[in-house]
Amino acid sequence: MAKSKYEYVKEFETDDRMLRNVYVLVRIDGKGFHKFSQTHDFAKPNDVRGINLMNHAARCVMHELDDILLAFGESDEYSFLFRKSTDLYQRREAKIVSTVVSLFTSAYVYYWNDYFTDLKRPLYPPVFDGRAVLYPSEVEVKDYFAWRQADTHINNLFNTSFWALVEEGGLTPKAAEARLCGTDSKDKNEMLFTEFSTNYSKLPAMYRKGSVLLREQIPKDADKDAIIPTLPETLPGSKSAKVIPAPGLQSGPDPISEPASEAPSGQSTPISLDSPIVVQETVMQENSSNSSSEGKKRSIDANEAEQQDVEEGPAAKKEAPAFKRMKKGVVIDHIDIIGEKFWTGRGAYILAPEKKKKLRS
Ligand SMILES: Nc1nc2c(ncn2[C@@H]2O[C@H](COP(=O)(O)OP(=O)(O)OP(=O)(O)O)[C@@H](O)[C@H]2O)c(=O)[nH]1
Ligand SMILES: [Mg+2]
Numbered sequence: 001m002a003k004s005k006y007e008y009v010k011e012f013e014t015d016d017r018m019l020r021n022v023y024v025l026v027r028i029d030g031k032g033f034h035k036f037s038q039t040h041d042f043a044k045p046n047d048v049r050g051i052n053l054m055n056h057a058a059r060c061v062m063h064e065l066d067d068i069l070l071a072f073g074e075s076d077e078y079s080f081l082f083r084k085s086t087d088l089y090q091r092r093e094a095k096i097v098s099t100v101v102s103l104f105t106s107a108y109v110y111y112w113n114d115y116f117t118d119l120k121r122p123l124y125p126p127v128f129d130g131r132a133v134l135y136p137s138e139v140e141v142k143d144y145f146a147w148r149q150a151d152t153h154i155n156n157l158f159n160t161s162f163w164a165l166v167e168e169g170g171l172t173p174k175a176a177e178a179r180l181c182g183t184d185s186k187d188k189n190e191m192l193f194t195e196f197s198t199n200y201s202k203l204p205a206m207y208r209k210g211s212v213l214l215r216e217q218i219p220k221d222a223d224k225d226a227i228i229p230t231l232p233e234t235l236p237g238s239k240s241a242k243v244i245p246a247p248g249l250q251s252g253p254d255p256i257s258e259p260a261s262e263a264p265s266g267q268s269t270p271i272s273l274d275s276p277i278v279v280q281e282t283v284m285q286e287n288s289s290n291s292s293s294e295g296k297k298r299s300i301d302a303n304e305a306e307q308q309d310v311e312e313g314p315a316a317k318k319e320a321p322a323f324k325r326m327k328k329g330v331v332i333d334h335i336d337i338i339g340e341k342f343w344t345g346r347g348a349y350i351l352a353p354e355k356k357k358k359l360r361s
Contacts, residue, residue, distance in 0.1 A: 016093040023084055023135040024091070025144060026100045030076030031127040037076075039123055040116070044167070045159030046207045049115040054078065055211050055332055056115070057107035061100055062213055062330045069350045072145055072337065074152040074210035076128075078104065081141065085354050093132050101130035138343075138351045146338040152210040154185075157200060160207075161188045164196045205334035212337055214346060218329035 018024060030036060042050050051073075058078045062068050067086040072079045080100060082088070089095035105128050113120055135141050158180065165176035180188070192198040200208075336342060343351060 018091045018093050018096075018132065019134055020091065021084055023141050024082040024086060024096065025079060025133045025135055025141075026082070026097055026130055027077060027079045027133070028101050028104050028128045028130045031129055033076035033126075036122075036126055040119070044163045045156065048206075051206060051211070053108060053111060053115040055213070056111050057104045058211075058213055059330050059332070060107035060111075061103050062215075064103055065100070069215060070145075070347065071213035072148055072210055073213075074148065075155065077148075079145070079148055081145075081350065083354060097130045097132050101128050104128055141351065142343055149210055149336070149338050153208060156207055157185055157188050160198070160200065160203065161192055164192060164198065168196055209334045209336060212333050212335055214331050214333065215328055215349070216331045216346070217326040218331060220325035220327045222329065 037047065037050065040050075054073050054076070058071050058073055058080075061078075061080060062071055065080075065082075065088065067082045067088050068080045069083050070081045082096075089099070105126065108126055108128075109122060112122055116122075133144075135144060161180055161183075162173075162176050165171045165179055166173055169176070171179065183191070189200050192200050333346075335346070337347065
């Protein structure tokens, strides 16, 4: 076909294909969410409706883009890690970033009323920006997520202390800030406990640790939304996310070891691991009469499970609950991703070596 005389303008486009064989990390962040949260009367310091809506929007992104292995969200931001060998849009940066941002933002607005049930739609359109960062090795990927989760911890402890002083203690914001100036984590924990009877480590893990989206095995017949558990105290009354208030999801005693002194934002802080909430096992327990043994079957692969159903026959099938038939799904949890325990455990699949794929020439 003959080219039009105007077609030469295409030559002005820049080639923004990102380097191959490195991890692609896309982070989105709400623009002016300080004002947005005030305008929409978000609870301070954490609005459970807002957090669950962010989580829902992030899930939509993961459902759409299979190459995302892991996502982490806190406050008004979400990070998405793509597998090293992703060939999505031939790794063109603008296409990838704009797709993530656009899908996230439209889902945020689309599902708004499921969470903010008394307001049909946001009072003005929320805006998110996005960027892509390339990480050459597993070391930087782990440190990246440690950085974001340490940030969650530091900000949340500060905000919890700040709003306790203002809302319960009657201090002005300025006085509260002055009171917290120079304090470390231990001081804040102590203040919350002695002055406001708040045991910080017992606050919902979703506030303290952020939200982690993983790809794991889920029951084959599970509705992709139904598998998303939420802390009982965070039930948003969502219509689209059928929340399972699983018994194992209460925020129990949580021996998080606080950093000795406040690290500046951006510096990894040694936070110890507590017992993670194992979502899959919780779901299984709900369906199972023998929870402890059934819980161990969480790693059964979909084909393997179907095969077992066939081999074991109808008698075995009667005893075996339906969830033996598994598929990969997106699950949400609020666990420590700082430290090796996560990366060698539930997160092991994320950094596992990929099968060699022929690269496009
Ligand atoms: N009250 C309340 N505020 C929240 C919540 N989540 C996020 N925010 C607000 O969103 C802000 C997010 O921080 P930033 O991204 O640094 O602030 P921003 O106003 O979005 O600024 P830019 O990202 O630079 O545009 C927080 O400082 C809070 O003011 C929430 O659950 N409750
Ligand atoms: Mg922001």
